[in-house]
Amino acid sequence: MRPDSLAARYLRFARTEARGRSAIYEILARHVAQSPRVLAFLDRLPPDRQQPNLLFAAMRLVAGTPASPDAFDAAIADQAEAIAGIMRTRTTQTNEPGRCAVLLPALARIEGPLALIEVGASAGLCLLPDAYGYDWGHQTLAPPERFTASAPVLACAATPNTPLPSRHPEIVWRAGLDLNPLDASKDEDVAWLEHLIWPEHHERLARLRKAIAIARSERPRVEAGDLRRDLPDLIAAAPRDATVVVFHTAVLSYVAQQHDRDAFAESMMNDPRVFWLSNESPRVFPRSAAAAGQVHDDMFLLTGNGEPLAWTGPHGQEIRWLW
Template sequence: MIPHIAERYIRFAQWEAAGRSPIYERLALHVAHSQNCLGFLSALPADRQQPNLLFAAVRHVAGHISCPEAFDRVIHDQAEEVATVMRRRTTQTNEPGRCAVLLPLLAPITGPIALIEVGASAGLCLLPDIYGYDWGDHKLPPPQEFAGCAPIFQCSASPGTPQPVTHPDIVWRAGLDLNPLDVTCDADVAWLEQLVWPEHQLRLERLRSAISVAKHCPPHVVSGDLTQDLPALVAEAPGNATVVIFHTAVLTYVADQQQRDAFAKQMLESDAIWISNEGPRVFPQFSARAGQPRDDMFLLMQNGQPLAWTGPHGQQIAWLSATGA
């Protein structure tokens, strides 16, 4: 068990934190080689051992920690407090910036859309028609009624990436989550902020802007399991709208590959448009068409067809060629 945990933290340092968060890269490598930290993690359930969850829980308990020595002191002196947070909370990084890589797929859909997010957290990604976008050589400002208050998400887009000229026509939206967060609850908002990596001040500011907007039009997010409760939510969608079901960095937390594959089969057999933005190893039956896996990127797919590599926080989109290579 401990070697498996250590490998997980090394992968996180190398593929997720490297070049994006020097603090988390340093702490993850430290955890991977610390018997004290590994022992602490091994006493937790397997689904509560994620790096993002550990680091956010330590920040929740002890504030910003950047050096391994201080991190060790927290794990030693306040282990039970950290463990309590990790058992009660989950990794629910509600990164609204990911809407910048979703919009090239949502905007071309004609007619009204019923938008459903699986693993919605607080539902901030359910508001793509409210935000503004900057793809470098192309911009789409927020709708007039939200100008001045909605965040504008910057995303580096490769040549060939579709350039939306209008926001999608979303007439109904809902989210599904095991433990929905509430944008009007101070404790839930604080947890969302603690999940933002320490150096990412711009992400934190954009998150706060998105939360501020969401408080005026709170997304409808219900408690439920994506493996069981999605059909009931789909049934609530208006009949005159195209149902679009999407998820970002969610199915990776479904450990059983058979359950992932069953979910994919359910999506492909449904009448909905299915948009998946996950690590390339989540659905290997589809990702092989995208060529060599990029473990530092997500793979954006529509109905199982790979379309682009995307930055985990929506900061980049690299459109695939027609051959998928």
């Protein structure tokens, strides 16, 4: 990726993702876009290791959270190799359980029982939507009794027309697929997940830790594999008497080629066993975004079998049902 393209990428991140959500990340992203030294550092990394979230999380893991652009530059100067080493070996695997709050209204509309398969599952925290509590502002759903003391309650602002469920869906089987699964029982993997949470997002960090505690006891199955090759075997392993729901959130943007994304979408919609839920940036499936009306670049688009359902906050903080 050319340095000018990298600069544009970081400016877009500052404008559409960090603004209003993380003041320090907005400042740092704009600084990176104007810094020949940092752009040259990024240009030495593989193209799939240059994204803002990966850089900032690696920086914080190695050197702590920089308080200013000057502190950021000092960390790059002093610990460039250590930061680059993290960026080469780790990937952006933000496992945000809060996204379950925007997935649950769609899951509750699908005839069950359900067999969940998450593509890009990371540590599998989003495979446990039936273990969490929910607060949509004008309606709540308490966590199941056995998790009452430990479960996070996920806050999400929902528009009045959102079809909010009054009970958790019946999930009888669940599995995840990830190129590099993380293990909630490993401290080093948990440390990486925690540093992927943005610095000011203290509530997100608290609910992540609660979700990790549940995952350590429930141990959701997450297989190593590629969605383009290994998903059919996982679908075949699901119980025959359950509706298979394949879902993903903030994953397909890492599949670089549009024709690969479209081929994946076609395979999902042509599989008679599968109900497919996608919660991605509107840039991932432009045709679905066009069908949703006005495009919101700072939000994700939730679709069911390719049909637009709702605009959602990237971290599950809000849902705007469309119809």
